Amino acid sequence: MRTAETAGDGSPQHGGGRRAAVLFDVDGTLVDSSYIHTLAWWRAFRQAGYDVPMASIHRSVGMGGDRILDSLLPADRDTSEDSTIMTSHAAVFSTFWPSLRPLDGAKELLAQCHENGLAVALASSARERDLEALRATIGADAFIDAATSSNDAQESKPAPDILVAALKALGVQASDSVYVGDAVWDIYAAGKLDIPTIGLTSGGTSEAELRDAGAVEIYASPRDLLENLGASMIGKLSARRQQD
Secondary structure, three states, X not given: OEEOOEOOOOOXXXXXXXXOXXXXXXXXXXXXXXXXXXXHHXXXXXXXXXXXXXXXXXXXXXXXXXXXXXXXXXXXXXXXXXXXXXXXXXXXXXXXXXXXXXXXXXHHHHHHHHHOOOEEEEEXXXXXXXXXXXXXXXXXXXXXXXXEOHHHOOOOOOOOHHHHHHHHHHOOOHHXXXXXXXXXXXXXXXXXXXXXXXXXXXXXXXXXXXXXXXXXXXXXXXXXXXXXHHHOHHHHHHHHHHHO
């Protein structure tokens, strides 16, 4: 679990005094990396002798790696090779770190949530090293109070462990939070804690699929959400916090 030492002005920043929070998925939500993960899994599968269509892989991105393997590979496979496949995926993905780009409005969205008095957490199931690369890509550490990686959860999405860890780090209740994600797995995980989820189509999942999964609002990108922040669930959470 990583927390920010200080805010941009040098003040402590661990979510203290911020009684409500916005939790963010990262891949496909803040960083344009969903299709890079798809390619990385495709290559890892091919190296292990499995021919899995990219479309099937993309629909599974957002789950933890262990669940992706269980979902896409034969049940009777030699599971002793699973760790090698996941290592191969990580190795391929790491070659793209220099090419990673934040989605339009990502940094500004985190900054505005922070400015509105809300704690901000990255609730990601990425590996710790990948999360470091993703955070560097966003360039918004001054506005991030906590961040989770796969090390912080026993079970990966769609289990809610990552969200539980983020809330614990912030000292915020699930009832005082909103989650922002781009995959149905994000929505399923948040739903287990009754956390409303704002869906972004920036990861390649359609508005219809996100709504069917239970998203309360849909926006095209971080920029789109930022431009409509006041009327969104995040705006309402911020207003409620100020009234309290």
